[in-house]
Amino acid sequence: MDLHHQTIHELRNLLDKGEISSEELTQKVLSHIEQTEKQLHAFITITPELALEAAKRFDQSRQAGKKPGALAGIPLGIKDNFLTKGSRTTCGSKILGNYIAPYSGTSTQRLLDAGGVMVGKLNMDEFAMGSSNETSAFGEVHNPWDLELIPGGSSGGSAAAVAAGQCSAATGTDTGGSIRLPAALCNLVGMKPTYGRVSRYGVIAFASSLDQVGPLTKDVTDAALMLQVLAGHDPLDSTSLDVPVPHYAQSLVPDVKGWKIGIPKEYFVAGMDPEVEAAMLQAIKTLEGLGAQCGEVSLPHTDYGVPVYYILATAEASSNLARYDGIRYGYRNKEAKELISLYEKSRTEGFGDEVKRRIMLGTYVLSAGYYDAYYLKAQKARTLIRQDFTQVFKNYDVILTPVSPTAAWKLKEKTGDPLKMYLSDIFTINVNLAGLPGMSLPCGFTQGGLPIGMQLIGDSLQEEKLLRMGYAYEQATEWHKRRPKL
Amino acid sequence: MNYEPVIGLEVHAQLLTETKIFCACSTRFGSRPNENTCPVCLGLPGVLPVLNKKVVEYAIRAGLATHCAITRKSVFARKNYFYPDLPKGYQISQYELPICQKGWIEIEVGTQKKRIGITRIHLEEDAGKSLHEHPKTRQHGASWVDLNRAGVALIETVSEPDIRSAEETVAYLKKFRAILVSLGICDGNMEEGSLRCDVNISLRPVGTEKFGTRAELKNMNSFKHIEKALAYEINRQASLLDAGKTITQETRLWNDDLGVTESMRSKEEAFDYRYFPDPDLLPLVVSDTWITEIEKSLPELPDAMRDRLIRDYQLTPYDAAILTGSRDLSRFFEQSVQLYPEAKKVANWIINEFLRLIEGDESRIAGTKITPQHLAKTLQLVDAGTISGSVAKTVLQKIFESGGGPEAVIAREGLAQVSDTGALEAAIAEIIAANPDQVAKYKGGNEKLIGFFVGLVMKKTQGRGNPGLINKLLKDKLG
Ligand SMILES: [Zn+2]
Numbered sequence: 001m002d003l004h005h006q007t008i009h010e011l012r013n014l015l016d017k018g019e020i021s022s023e024e025l026t027q028k029v030l031s032h033i034e035q036t037e038k039q040l041h042a043f044i045t046i047t048p049e050l051a052l053e054a055a056k057r058f059d060q061s062r063q064a065g066k067k068p069g070a071l072a073g074i075p076l077g078i079k080d081n082f083l084t085k086g087s088r089t090t091c092g093s094k095i096l097g098n099y100i101a102p103y104s105g106t107s108t109q110r111l112l113d114a115g116g117v118m119v120g121k122l123n124m125d126e127f128a129m130g131s132s133n134e135t136s137a138f139g140e141v142h143n144p145w146d147l148e149l150i151p152g153g154s155s156g157g158s159a160a161a162v163a164a165g166q167c168s169a170a171t172g173t174d175t176g177g178s179i180r181l182p183a184a185l186c187n188l189v190g191m192k193p194t195y196g197r198v199s200r201y202g203v204i205a206f207a208s209s210l211d212q213v214g215p216l217t218k219d220v221t222d223a224a225l226m227l228q229v230l231a232g233h234d235p236l237d238s239t240s241l242d243v244p245v246p247h248y249a250q251s252l253v254p255d256v257k258g259w260k261i262g263i264p265k266e267y268f269v270a271g272m273d274p275e276v277e278a279a280m281l282q283a284i285k286t287l288e289g290l291g292a293q294c295g296e297v298s299l300p301h302t303d304y305g306v307p308v309y310y311i312l313a314t315a316e317a318s319s320n321l322a323r324y325d326g327i328r329y330g331y332r333n334k335e336a337k338e339l340i341s342l343y344e345k346s347r348t349e350g351f352g353d354e355v356k357r358r359i360m361l362g363t364y365v366l367s368a369g370y371y372d373a374y375y376l377k378a379q380k381a382r383t384l385i386r387q388d389f390t391q392v393f394k395n396y397d398v399i400l401t402p403v404s405p406t407a408a409w410k411l412k413e414k415t416g417d418p419l420k421m422y423l424s425d426i427f428t429i430n431v432n433l434a435g436l437p438g439m440s441l442p443c444g445f446t447q448g449g450l451p452i453g454m455q456l457i458g459d460s461l462q463e464e465k466l467l468r469m470g471y472a473y474e475q476a477t478e479w480h481k482r483r484p485k486l
Numbered sequence: 487m488n489y490e491p492v493i494g495l496e497v498h499a500q501l502l503t504e505t506k507i508f509c510a511c512s513t514r515f516g517s518r519p520n521e522n523t524c525p526v527c528l529g530l531p532g533v534l535p536v537l538n539k540k541v542v543e544y545a546i547r548a549g550l551a552t553h554c555a556i557t558r559k560s561v562f563a564r565k566n567y568f569y570p571d572l573p574k575g576y577q578i579s580q581y582e583l584p585i586c587q588k589g590w591i592e593i594e595v596g597t598q599k600k601r602i603g604i605t606r607i608h609l610e611e612d613a614g615k616s617l618h619e620h621p622k623t624r625q626h627g628a629s630w631v632d633l634n635r636a637g638v639a640l641i642e643t644v645s646e647p648d649i650r651s652a653e654e655t656v657a658y659l660k661k662f663r664a665i666l667v668s669l670g671i672c673d674g675n676m677e678e679g680s681l682r683c684d685v686n687i688s689l690r691p692v693g694t695e696k697f698g699t700r701a702e703l704k705n706m707n708s709f710k711h712i713e714k715a716l717a718y719e720i721n722r723q724a725s726l727l728d729a730g731k732t733i734t735q736e737t738r739l740w741n742d743d744l745g746v747t748e749s750m751r752s753k754e755e756a757f758d759y760r761y762f763p764d765p766d767l768l769p770l771v772v773s774d775t776w777i778t779e780i781e782k783s784l785p786e787l788p789d790a791m792r793d794r795l796i797r798d799y800q801l802t803p804y805d806a807a808i809l810t811g812s813r814d815l816s817r818f819f820e821q822s823v824q825l826y827p828e829a830k831k832v833a834n835w836i837i838n839e840f841l842r843l844i845e846g847d848e849s850r851i852a853g854t855k856i857t858p859q860h861l862a863k864t865l866q867l868v869d870a871g872t873i874s875g876s877v878a879k880t881v882l883q884k885i886f887e888s889g890g891g892p893e894a895v896i897a898r899e900g901l902a903q904v905s906d907t908g909a910l911e912a913a914i915a916e917i918i919a920a921n922p923d924q925v926a927k928y929k930g931g932n933e934k935l936i937g938f939f940v941g942l943v944m945k946k947t948q949g950r951g952n953p954g955l956i957n958k959l960l961k962d963k964l965g
Contacts, residue, residue, distance in 0.1 A: 081532075082532075083531060083532045089531070091531070096531065099531070101531075101532075102525065102530065103525055103530075105532055200534060201532065201533070201534050202532040202533075203532055204531045204532050205532070205766075207765075208765035208766050209765035235536065236534060236536060237534050237536075238534065238535065238536055238537065238766060238767050238768055239534075239765075239766065239767075239768060315762060316762075316765055318566075318760075319564050319566050319575070319576050319760070319762070321575075322566060322568065322574065322575020322576055323529045323531070323573060323574045323575045325568060325570075325575060327570045327631070328528065328529070328573065328631075329530070339570070343568055363760065366566070366760035366761075366762055367758055367760060368758045368760075371760075371761075371762070375762060
């Protein structure tokens, strides 16, 4: 297989044996980016000089006999809402179009410290608001499985790049499904850890109580590797959890005998693509074949997820995005003569439609007289949604659901209908509301050759169970080995 | 009609922590603009706040010292509004669950004691400072933003509407300031903005219960401003009510140049701050153990100290209240009394002379050249007859101006009392010769004129004549 299609653990093996150098690998990946980027448009900024410089450094330190970091020499893509010191960080928005990050965030720094080689900053929905990567101010991303289709969002650049071999793995952020959905639509493993498991410091906030950082990788082993580096307490993030990080590699055991899997009936609804449903049933069979026991469970408040999410996420976003005001940094309208028009013009021109829609919605639900009816009520519903999961996890190890009701759809298909777009996240949103870990992984293809993903949901801090079950499933299937022809 | 003012205060106090509330930047005053900033207090993309524990401790100190209940689980909220000196577009504050609730402060007006209720004390971050170039002096009056102050910790203390006069307002504020200063959590400097006060005021006819419509007064940065603004506002509202007009609920700014309050914005124009709990910060949980620990570490508070001074030194409540106005002043008093045990006399000298020299600004005590040793020695020199009481004032003045001990000052300035009979007799002879009429009147029985002669002799000796000796010599000569 081509180098650029190999997994991190395969590449690590080659690098450790000295069969390839980090510089060679990086060169190879950079030239692959050059060949494919016109079709995919997965990157907002490519950083070849930085990448080669880092790769040479790792080669030298390997030659000097130094013990390499867990990701030494591995080409990584970083979603463009992660601040990367000295590099442009746009968040997919015109308002930060020329913003050079003055510092690196904790998770990015951890990847770089582990030897990761950043090849560039990945395209995304503007401020991570979108499910198709079509709200990016830098243009849409194309799905490497079919260039006419969306890759999913908001980490669409991350998914397209990893699937196409433009980098070995990438970071994403997941507020309502933004890692899991594009991973599913591009045949990748996408891990959204427990809220607080990975630091949010240095990641541009969309909805602070929901945002979580995680990896998009080619298989479960790589997900464990990446999570190992990313996870852990950060004193700079008050919401990061101060609990020990397990050795995730130890979870990579192909044994789930006797494990109990809950299948929530609310997730198998009318409107689901029959091919997706069939793939789920097949996955259930496979897992049962491995000795797991599947049983129907109920998450009765499932339906409230989408409305609750669009109240809470937009409320937080309306406040989080207030700092982009054209005063200290970012886009500023040059004609404005006084303060209010400076604000109005800079923000009107700097933000795209979807971002403005959500700022307005969020501003509305927090307004005097509406707060109780919307925000407060949504918080109460969020508690009920969380309790649904707690109840199920008393008797089950993991919950299995589809990631999305359909496989990837056509570019522009849903852009005119925001509500239709919002419904692409119905199976992922509640996991964020409950703060739980969720992982999507490849579980089949449509007849048209499009990837289908399944989602494993675990109880708080039970990423190990997701990795173990995912690994067991992966060992029994071949889906994750398919690569798009590009 | 006769109206009664109903007044409530909102006081913002900057806490004296070395670093800001949510980042590690220095809080030093007087740095170059934007020197004390970092990504967090600049509100850059991707930053998160981390609460400074010292700030919480200071707020709890303030709460305990004002008899508040300490909230075991309080919550930070975002107050959303746009302004260039507010980098994040929201201020992190506390809204529904403040850290301290339901306390009181005791004030004295005249001989009356009164409790003023405290509704709440909450924690928040300060905003930066905007500096506007005057549009008339520059073509396009630019505005500059200094974010050194952005993120400095504040406590906002909201009183109940229990205050009924300008006098009570000032008494409350002075007492509150003394408490904060004695706790070591705020320097109490109103001119520099470490202590800022907004006043809510309404009027109601004397004897009625229902509150009138209130105005909120801002921009008063001294006790004098507050007194003047309140006097103006009471008058303004009374005239409107007398004329049958209604009061508009609004925010008004004190304009000290014109001596008036001016409307800034009406209730309808008030911001909708869209408060909601800050998702970047966990609820602030404080343990009973920590509260007990803080309680044990509290210093003697102004009320307790005042009672002790009255008891131990037999001071009047009035004097004791002044001397406990700040920790530095009470310390100065107690150190002086150690060296010169006539407490009443020491109190008088401090209140009448020492405070006059430092212009009532207790924050200057630490830097002044006069020490308790100097005061005590000066009083001893008066007792010993080396200088008169009036020369003692001059001595203190000179020490205040250029330092040095009282003896050195007396020697340097030639202020020692003249007890040389010969010198005094010569002066007396001259004065008797120059005032034959008064001499005749005195001899005719108007003995009160002795004071007139003493005064002249003192003048002649530049105040240095020994008054007892002059008296005696005069009586001999005239008698
Ligand atoms: Zn700072």
